[in-house]
Amino acid sequence: MNLEIQKRALTTVIRDDLDALVVLWPAQDAELTQSKEPIAALVKSATLHGDFDHKPGALLSLYAQAGVKTRHLVIVSVADGMPAQVRTAVNAAWVALKSVKIKRLGVHAAFDVSAKILQVAATALADASYSYTHTFSQPKPRALKWVTFSTPTVNAEQRRAVVYAQALVSGVEVAKEWANRPANHATPSMLADAAKSIAKGGSFKCEVMGPKEVTKLGMGAFLAVARGSVEPLRFIVMRYNGAPSSQAPVVLVGKGITFDTGGISMKPAPEMDEMKFDMCGAASVLGVFKALGELKPALNVVGLIPATENMPDAAAVKPGDVVTSMSGQTIEILNTDAEGRLVLCDALTYAERFKPQAVIDIATLTGACVIALGGVRSGLFSNDDALAQTIQLAGEASGDTCWRMPLDEDYAEGLKSRFADVANVAGRQAGAVTAAKFLQRFASRFPWAHLDIAGTAWRSGAAKGATGRPVALLLQYLLIQAEQKSLKMPASRRV
Incomplete structure (x- = not known):
């Protein structure tokens, strides 16, 4: 599984040709709440109607959403963005998508994330999507080949975190x-x-x-x-x-x-x-x-x-x-x-x-x-x-x-x-x-x-x-x- 990171706004990420897109959504972010960006407006409406409660792992799973190029869109709450909450959110998102054949996945953090959180998200996704195949007569290997992480800002520490996560995932999967x-x-x-x-x-x-x-x-x-x-x-x-x-x-x-x-x-x-x-x-x-x-x-x-x-x-x-x-x-x-x-x-x-x-x-x-x-x-x-x-x-x-x-x-x-x-x-x-x-x-x-x-x-x-x-x-x-x-x-x- 290959990992990469890009500095991107959500308004551009939703136009990417991906098999699926996961958006990690924080519980409290005044800028996001006031934004008129389509996804922000959708989350605000779902929250007002009680359909999205911002608990870790709470999600909105959407198909063929207007204005979003990928057919499969999952918006998942990371609550306060702590490591355990991010891990819960990524696992929940993968459960919602695991029946879909995904080769290229986008994961967008709709907030400024630390290098640590990027590492947690990457390793949690790798763990959730891993499958053992060696001794099956008709093995079904992992379809997911490429994961693109995107955040509003990207610094050198975050890039190093993704490189580290890539190596760690390789090592863990060998073990x-x-x-x-x-x-x-x-x-x-x-x-x-x-x-x-x-x-x-x-x-x-x-x-x-x-x-x-x-x-x-x-x-x-x-x-x-x-x-x-x-x-x-x-x-x-x-x-x-x-x-x-x-x-x-x-x-x-x-x-x-x-x-x-x-x-x-x-x-x-x-x-x-x-x-x-x-x-x-x-x-x-x-x-x-x-x-x-x-x-x-x-x-x-x-x-x-x-x-x-x-x-x-x-x-x-x-x-x-x-x-x-x-x-x-x-x-x-x-x-x-x-x-x-x-x-x-x-x-x-x-x-x-x-x-x-x-x-x-x-x-x-x-x-x-x-x-x-x-x-x-x-x-x-x-x-x-x-x-x-x-x-x-x-x-x-x-x-x-x-x-x-x-x-x-x-x-x-x-x-x-x-x-x-x-x-x-x-x-x-x-x-x-x-x-x-x-x-x-x-x-x-x-x-x-x-x-x-x-x-x-x-x-x-x-x-x-x-x-x-x-x-x-x-x-x-x-x-x-x-x-x-x-x-x-x-x-x-x-x-």
Whole structure:
């Protein structure tokens, strides 16, 4: 979906040859209320007759309106124009238009909008119009190809916001696509091929390792999870080099369990199909790298994806088995369904070689985090206050929010083992926290954050599907880092 922005008056936009036009209308605007422009007069009349009440998402859906070239016109209230109200309005407008085959859509803001609101409108429209098609025999791909935003005034910040939204939409949709695919269409090898496809161009590198290389590295925890599957594991290392090599990279580690049966500690059958979403962390890393390729920020980023299935084959790891991680620490595997932390711990150890400025792992790690935070905010854990604060600010700015959770040392008590350095589970209480405490043992040599996205990465029920989170949060965080690095650089060297 291509996005553009133009400085236009509504009187000229209604003469454009569009498949449909959405007009975002504010609740209070004296100039609009007094205007004799046809659309303003129509809204004023509808309001006086009680047919348009200015609540977020209230709309007038018109066909072949006199003086308007497009056949389909939707006027929708954004109320006070706050981000959540704009998102509601865009969703309502798309519902009114979704039965219409639209290739080119105009979205006009009948008021001066901020860059933030433009970004919200663009991403909300992309989310509402997205459709998964990969495994249908007769797929119906998204008809919408081009969206033209128009406002009475356009400045440089707004233009940058649309460029950013374009890249963000591309990244989010890559993450959705790979997370939504069933496990037989998103194997570790297929994820590796996707990574290679994304990491093309002079700024990118991509290395894919298999069982032989991972064994040589000593990743005993990762290998233990992969033992039960006939699909060979893949350890994917993506690199985006947008800054001098002297600049320490940010490392993103995405959990890539392409299907999780629970292993020998088998999950219950109901809704087990949703365990294809257990690689949403990996999908988000792919999405971020897709967006980086479009935005090209002055930053170095490494993406690590340990990808495997967790299956209950005769060769599968058993409860009570002890394995040796890449760090040398031994782990007693009390529950094979706590496998995500096993693949992540070896990837975190591998991240040390990049001498990173920060490492962020992203994982659909615990049902306990869903109980704690639901589907609204991702869980954030960190050993570094400055890193945690910046990630939380990035979440608020992007609308892809998170909430910091504790890492008190007392929570590690339950991870003690009589037979190894550490156990991989610590009981039901504070399960999201104890999982993070396990990972923290492998992240002592760098600033580290863990995002538990088990509640935010996908939706269940009638709207089942991946959300693309937390691509927006991660991308916002990376751009903050790029901006800070640029400000510290002499003006003559800034990108």
